[in-house]
Amino acid sequence: MTTAAAQLPAPERPVPSYLEHGRGIRSWLFTLDHKRIGVMYLLAIGAALLLGGLFAMVLRLHLWTPEGALVSNDAYNKLFTLHGAVMIFLFIIPGIPAALGNFVVPLQLGARDLAFPRVNLLSFWLYVVGAALFVVTLVAGGIDTGWTLYPPYSLEEARGLGLLVALAAVFVAGFSSILTGLNFIATIHKMRPPGMGWFGLPLFLWALYATGIIQVISTPVLGITAAMGFLDRLFHLGLFMPEYGGDPVLFQHFFWFYSHPAVYIMILPAMGVVSEVVSVFSRKPIFGYRFIALSSIAIAVIGFLVWGHHMFVSGQSRVASLVFSFLTLLVAIPSAIKVFNWLATMYRGAIVLKTPMVYVLTFFAIFGVGGLTGVFLGALATDVPLHDTYFVVAHFHFVMVGAVMTAFLAGLHYWWPKMTGRMYSERTGLVSAALVFVGFNLTFVPQFLAGVAGMPRRYATYAPGLVVHNRLSTVGAFVLALGLGLALAGLLASLRRGRRAPANPWGASSLEWAAPSPPPHDNFATTPRAPRPYDYAGLRFVSEEEGWVREGTP
Amino acid sequence: MSGHLARAGGSLAATTGFLPARASSVAAEVDWVFGFVFWVSLFFLGLIVGLTLLFVVRYRRRPGRLEPEDSPSHDTRLELLWTLVPLALLMVLFGLSTRTWLRMVRGDGAGGTPLEVRVTARRWSWWFDHPGGRGAPELHVVANRQAELVLSSVDVIHSLWVPEFRLKQDAVPGRFIRMSFTPTVAGSYPILCTEYCGTDHSRMLSRVVVHPDQAGFDAWAREGAAPAASLVEHGKRVFAQRGCVACHSLDGTRRLGPTVKGLWRRRERLADGTEIVVDDEYLRESLVKPGAKVVAGFPNVMPPLVLEERDLQGLGAYLQSLSERP
Numbered sequence: 001m002t003t004a005a006a007q008l009p010a011p012e013r014p015v016p017s018y019l020e021h022g023r024g025i026r027s028w029l030f031t032l033d034h035k036r037i038g039v040m041y042l043l044a045i046g047a048a049l050l051l052g053g054l055f056a057m058v059l060r061l062h063l064w065t066p067e068g069a070l071v072s073n074d075a076y077n078k079l080f081t082l083h084g085a086v087m088i089f090l091f092i093i094p095g096i097p098a099a100l101g102n103f104v105v106p107l108q109l110g111a112r113d114l115a116f117p118r119v120n121l122l123s124f125w126l127y128v129v130g131a132a133l134f135v136v137t138l139v140a141g142g143i144d145t146g147w148t149l150y151p152p153y154s155l156e157e158a159r160g161l162g163l164l165v166a167l168a169a170v171f172v173a174g175f176s177s178i179l180t181g182l183n184f185i186a187t188i189h190k191m192r193p194p195g196m197g198w199f200g201l202p203l204f205l206w207a208l209y210a211t212g213i214i215q216v217i218s219t220p221v222l223g224i225t226a227a228m229g230f231l232d233r234l235f236h237l238g239l240f241m242p243e244y245g246g247d248p249v250l251f252q253h254f255f256w257f258y259s260h261p262a263v264y265i266m267i268l269p270a271m272g273v274v275s276e277v278v279s280v281f282s283r284k285p286i287f288g289y290r291f292i293a294l295s296s297i298a299i300a301v302i303g304f305l306v307w308g309h310h311m312f313v314s315g316q317s318r319v320a321s322l323v324f325s326f327l328t329l330l331v332a333i334p335s336a337i338k339v340f341n342w343l344a345t346m347y348r349g350a351i352v353l354k355t356p357m358v359y360v361l362t363f364f365a366i367f368g369v370g371g372l373t374g375v376f377l378g379a380l381a382t383d384v385p386l387h388d389t390y391f392v393v394a395h396f397h398f399v400m401v402g403a404v405m406t407a408f409l410a411g412l413h414y415w416w417p418k419m420t421g422r423m424y425s426e427r428t429g430l431v432s433a434a435l436v437f438v439g440f441n442l443t444f445v446p447q448f449l450a451g452v453a454g455m456p457r458r459y460a461t462y463a464p465g466l467v468v469h470n471r472l473s474t475v476g477a478f479v480l481a482l483g484l485g486l487a488l489a490g491l492l493a494s495l496r497r498g499r500r501a502p503a504n505p506w507g508a509s510s511l512e513w514a515a516p517s518p519p520p521h522d523n524f525a526t527t528p529r530a531p532r533p534y535d536y537a538g539l540r541f542v543s544e545e546e547g548w549v550r551e552g553t554p
Numbered sequence: 555m556s557g558h559l560a561r562a563g564g565s566l567a568a569t570t571g572f573l574p575a576r577a578s579s580v581a582a583e584v585d586w587v588f589g590f591v592f593w594v595s596l597f598f599l600g601l602i603v604g605l606t607l608l609f610v611v612r613y614r615r616r617p618g619r620l621e622p623e624d625s626p627s628h629d630t631r632l633e634l635l636w637t638l639v640p641l642a643l644l645m646v647l648f649g650l651s652t653r654t655w656l657r658m659v660r661g662d663g664a665g666g667t668p669l670e671v672r673v674t675a676r677r678w679s680w681w682f683d684h685p686g687g688r689g690a691p692e693l694h695v696v697a698n699r700q701a702e703l704v705l706s707s708v709d710v711i712h713s714l715w716v717p718e719f720r721l722k723q724d725a726v727p728g729r730f731i732r733m734s735f736t737p738t739v740a741g742s743y744p745i746l747c748t749e750y751c752g753t754d755h756s757r758m759l760s761r762v763v764v765h766p767d768q769a770g771f772d773a774w775a776r777e778g779a780a781p782a783a784s785l786v787e788h789g790k791r792v793f794a795q796r797g798c799v800a801c802h803s804l805d806g807t808r809r810l811g812p813t814v815k816g817l818w819r820r821r822e823r824l825a826d827g828t829e830i831v832v833d834d835e836y837l838r839e840s841l842v843k844p845g846a847k848v849v850a851g852f853p854n855v856m857p858p859l860v861l862e863e864r865d866l867q868g869l870g871a872y873l874q875s876l877s878e879r880p
Contacts, residue, residue, distance in 0.1 A: 009818040058701070072843065073753050074853065146750050152727055153710040153752060196645060242728030248711060291637075313713060313722045315731040318659060322652060327642040329644040333637060340636040343605045348623040350615035361606055368602040372595035379647055380655035381587045385720040388713060388748040454574050456748040459756035 007360030017421060019501040021521035033509060033521060035176050037124050038103030039419065042412075044127065045099055046187025046488075048090035051079035055083035057481060060443075060474040066464045076460035077144035082134075085166065089173050090131050092404055093262060096269035097215075098127070098180050100411045101208050103419055105184060107519065110193035110528040115186040123179035130173030139164045146458060151240040151248045155233045164233065168227040174223045177265070181215025188495035191198050193511070196530035200508045203292055203533075207272025210296040214261045214268075214303065222258035225251065249314055256307035264303040266369075266400055268296055270407030271338055274360050277344045277410050280508040281357035285534035288341040288431030295334035302331045312383050323378060328378035333370050339364065354506070355429030359410035363403055370398030375449065390469075393453025394444045402440050409436070409487060416491060416507050421518040422498030428490030435483030502547025507539050514550070564774055577717035577743055577764065579736040583654045585720070587846070590650060594643060619686055657720065661734030665699030666776055668734065669771075673705045675712035675725040677752035677857060679797025680745060686775040691797050693762040696771045697740045703733045709857065713749035738764035753855055754810060757800060789872025792865045804876070811856060812849050818877035823850045839869050 012318055018035045021027075030038055057081055071079070102120065106113050114120050140162040145154040154163060188209045199211075228239050229251070238244035238252040263353065279286040286292065308316060308324030342364070351357065373395040375381045380436040386392060417423055450469035455462055462470065504513040509531050515523050529540075531550070539548045576582055588626040613622075657719045661668065671693060682693045695701040705714060705725035714733070717723040722732040747758035751789040765771040793799065812822070820832045830836055839846055844856035861869070 024762055049633060071581040073756070077750075077753070108598060117742050134722060144752070150711060150750070153750070156710075242726075247728070281614065284625070285627045287626075288633050290628070291633050292743060314724050315726055317675060318656075321655075325652070330555045332644060333641055337633065337637055339602060341633065343609065344629075344632070346606070346609040346613060349609070349613050350612050350622045350775070351610055352615045353610070361610065364606050365599075365603050368599045372599055375595060375644070375647070379587065379591060379651035381651040381658065382583050382591055384811075385588075385657070385715075385717065385721050387722055388715075398720075449572070450784050454744070454746070456715065456746055456756075458750040461756045531864065 004547060005468075009230070015518070015520040015525075017518040018521045019421070019518055025075075027181065029202070030539070032113070034102050034106050034113050034117065034119055035172070035419070035519065035523075037492055038101075038230075039101055040124060041094060041099040041102055042419075044124075044131065045091050045095050048086055048131065049484075052083055052087035052091055053481060053484070054327055055079050055086065055479060056527045059083060060477040062460070063462070063470045063521065064474055066462050066467055066470075068461050073460040073517050074144060077458070078142035078232075078270065080458060081143050081146050083492070085143075086134060087168075088147060088262070088400075089170060090127075090134065092266045092400055093177055094120050094127060095266075095404065096273060096411060097184070097208055097211055098176075100408070100415060101180075101184065101269060104512055105187060105205065105208060106191070106260040106522055107418070107426075107515055108510050109187065109191050109196070110511045110514075110524055110530060111187070111191045112524070114183045115190055116183050119179050120183055121171055123176045124181070126172055126176035126179070130169050133165055133169035137162045137169060138164055148259075149229065149251075150230065150255075151232070151241060151246075155229060155241055164230060167230045171223050171226045171230075174219045174226070176221075178219045178340050179214050181212035181219070183212075185212040185216065186479070188212075191478070193527055193530045199293065201293070201531050203275035203286060203296075204269075204272035204510075206293040206296050207268045207275070211265050211268045213297075213300050218258045218261040218265075218304065220361065221254060225254040225258070228254075239297075249311070249316065252311050252314060253307070256310045257304075259309065260307040261300075261303045263396075264299055265415065266359075266404045268299060270404045271296065272365075273407045273411035273414070274342060274363055274509070275338075276508070277356045277360045277414055277539050278345050279534045280414075280506050281352045281354060281360070282346045283352065283507065283536055284345055284349040285536070286341070287344035288337075289533065291337050292341050293454055294358060295337045296388060298334040299331060302327060302334070306378075307546060309383070311376055314382060314386050325378060325380045329375065332375060332378070335367075339368065339371075353430075354413075355424070355426060355433055357415040358408040358418075358430055358508075359406045359413065359436075362433060363406045363410065366398055366402035366406060366437075366440065370395060370403050373398065379465060386451060388457055389451035390447040390455045390457055393457045394447035394451060397447070399446050400446065406440075409433070412491070414506070415512075416494070417501030418512055418517050420495060420498075420516075420521070421432070421501050422494045423454050423501050423505065424494040424498055425467070425490050429494070432487035432490060435479060437485060439476050439478070439480030439483050443473050443480055444476070446470070446476070499546075502545045504539075504548040504550075507536060507541065507548040509535050509539065509550075513548075544549040574717040575739075576718065576720075577737055577739040577741065578716075578721065579664065579738050580654065580658045581718065581720045581738075583657065587647075587651050587654050591647060594647075597605075598640075616655045642666050659734070661700045661702065663700055664736045665696065668700040668702040669695055669702065670702045673703050673714065673725065675705065675707040675714070675747070676797075677709050677751055677855075678747070678758035679800055680714070680760045681759070681795070684775055686772075688775045688777075689795060691795055693745065694765065694774055695737050695762060696765050696768050697737055698743070699768065700734060700736045700785050705731045705733060710751050711749045712747050712751050712758065715748045716742040716743050717746070719747070719762075722748060735759060736761070737764040740764045754800065782867050786868070786871045786875045788865075789868030789870070789875075792861070795874055796859065811852055814873055814876060816877050818874045820877075824848060825850050825854070834870055837873060838866060841866060841869060 015099050018033055062068050062076055128185045141160055143162045143166050188205055231237050232239045232241055236244045240246045275286055275292055306328040308320050309328045312321050376386060413429055446469040450466050457465050487518060501517040503516050511528055512527055538550050540551055542549050558659045573585060581819045674681040679691060681688045684694055705723055707725040711724055711726050713722060713724045719735050721735050723731060727732055742761050742763050745760040745762055747755060803809050803813045806815040817832050821829060823829050841859055844858055845854050848854045
C-alpha cells in the first residue's frame, strides 16, 4: 500500500494550486474553497489588527503624561472602547480558528473541504458585515462604553446611535463565530480519514473541537444579550435599566456567561498550535497526547462555570462568589497539565530553533505569567484590591495578546509555506520574534506594577507618581509594534523573494504536509490514509527537495 | 477644595512603591495572601522558564545530535503528579483566600456599634452622609472603629476603592450595597472610582479621613451641623458639597464646564450661536436644566440637580458674590 504522500511530491505538478484555480476577484469573494476563505479571513483580521493596534498606540501616547498628552477624556474613552471591541471581536476571536483553522482543518483531515462550504462562506461574509458595522459605529460618533457595554451607562440615551449600531455589529459577528464552530464540529465528527480515530486527531483539531463547543453554546447568549440591550434601549423594557425596573447586574451575568468562555475561544486554538509546533520542532511525539486532548475539553466545560469571577465586587451573593472562586481556581489545572506536557515533549528531543518554535518558547513564558497572574484574580482576597486595576489589564493582555498572538504568529509562520508555497526569511522571523517578546514584556510588566500601586483601568488621567510605569509601557508598545511590523514585512517579502516551499519543510507528520505547497484546489488526489499522530519515524530529509518525505507505510 | 485635595490624594497611592501602605484591619492579611500567591507563582514561572531554557540548550538539534533520544510518549504517574500538586496548592490557596475574604466582607465589629455612613455616588463625585447629620464630599471615619458604608448611585455603576484599605465595592443604581471595614491608622487616604463611568471617570476622586479617635470625629461632625451664617455661606457649602468645582473652577482654569470666576454678568456665547448675559434666571435654569443653554465650546454633560429651594438661592447668592469682590 502506498501513501498519498509518496504519490504526490512529484516536482512537476499537472494540477494548478488553489491560488491559480480560478482568476479574478469574484473567484475569491464567492469561493467555497476553505483555503481561499482562510486567506480572506487572514487579510481581514490583519486589517482589524492594524486598526486596533493604531488605537492602542494613540492610547499609549496619550498616557505619556498624567494629565493626558494627546486627546480629550471623551476621545480617550472612545479609543479604548474601539481598541477592545475591534481586537476582541474582529481579531483575536476569529484569528486562529477562522484564518488558520479554515485553512488547516480539512487538510489535516485529508479532506477536500469543510463539511459545509457554503456555510463557511456565509460565516466569512457575516464577519465582513459585522466589521463594517463597527466602522459605521466609528462614523456615527463612536462609542465610549468600554467593550463590556455595562448598563446603565451603555443604554443611556446620551450614548446615541453608535451604541445601537455596535450592538448590531456584535450580534452579526457572533453568528459568524457560531457558524465557524458548527462547521468545525461537524467536519471533525464526520470527515476523519480512514485510520484516524478520535485519539488519532492532531491536537490542533482537538483544540478547535473544544473551541467549537464553546462557540456554539455560549455565543448565542451574547447575541441574545445584545438583542435585549437593543430592545431595552429602544423600548424601555426594563431588563437592565434600573429606572424602568431592570437590573444592571443581570446584564453582567449574561455578558460574562459568553465573554469569559470567549477567553477560551481565544486561548484553546492557540494551545492547539503550540501542541503541533512543539512536537514537530522537538522531532518527538507529543508527550501525553490524551491528557492534552482531554484537558482541552476540560477547559471548555469548566470554562462555562467561572463567569462570576468578573463580579466579585459587584454585590453578588457571597455564596456565588465562593463557588465561582473555587471553580476559577480549578480551571487552572488543565492549563498546567498542558504546559508540563509541552515541556516534557521537549525533554530529550532534537529541538530546532526555527521561527515558529521560538514564538512557542516565548509563549511558554508569556502564558506562564498570564495564567499565574490569573490565580491572583481567581482568589477572592487578592481579587478585591486588584479588581478593575491595571493588574487586570496586564493579566488579560498577557493571556489574550501575549499568548494568543505569539501562538498565532507561530502558527502563521508554521503554515505560511503551505498557504503561499514560499519560505519566509528565518532571520527576519527570529528578529521579529525577539522584538515582539521584549516589546510585549516592556509594555505589560509595568502595568502589573501600576495596578498594584493603585492605578484603576480605563483612566484617561492618572496620579503623577505612576508616570514611570506608563512611559515604560508606551516605549514597550512601540517596540512591540516594530516587531509586528517586521514580522509582517518578512512574510510579505517572502511572497516575492522567498524560496519555493517543499511539501513538507518541517518534517511534520500530519496530513496537511502530505499535500503539495500550496495545495491544489481539491487538496488531495485521493483520500490519504492517516499516519499515527506525531509519528516522525518514517520521515526522511531529501536534500534536493529541501524537505521531508515519508517512506513506506505509516 | 475637594478636587484639589482629591488630586493630591490620588498621588498618595502611587508614591508608596510596590504595594500601597496598609491602613485597615485586613490589609496585612490580604498582603500575606498576595505574598503567598506571588511566591508560589514565581516558583512555577521559574520552573517553566528554567526548564524551557535548559531543554533548549541541552537538547538543541546540532551536528552529532540530529535525532531525539528515546523517551516515553506518556507517563500517567508523572502526569497525575503535575495534575495533583497544582490542584493541592490551589485548594490550599482557596482556603486561605476564603478565610481572609470572609473577614474582609464581614467586618470585625471593632469599637462597638459600627459607624454607618450612607454613600451616594454620582458622575463624577461622591457624597457621604455621616451619623449626626453631617454630609460631606469626603468620607470621615474613626480609627479602630468598624465603619459600615451603604452604597448607592444616582446614575450609573461606580466603584469605591481605597487602595490602603485593600477594599473595593461597586455602587449600583437601584440598590443599597453594604461594605464594612475597620481603619487602623489615622490619616487621609485616596478614594478612587474603579468602575468606568464616562468622561471624568479618572477624576472621580475623593479621600477618606480617618480620625484618631471618636472625639475628633464628633468635633468634625458638630462643626458642620452649625447653621449657615448667611445665604452666601450656605451657597458656598452647597457648591462644595455637590462637587461643582470638579468641573467649574474657581480660579479661571478651564475644566469640563465654564469657570465660575467672574461668572455674574458675564457675556457668554451659546452652542446655538446666540449670546446671553449671565443673570439669576440663567443661573437657575442652568442648575435644574443644564442642557437648555450650553455655553459654546463645552460638552453638554452636566447632570440635572435636584436642589432644595434654599440651596438654589444660596448658590445664586454665592456665585454672584464671586464677581463682587475686588
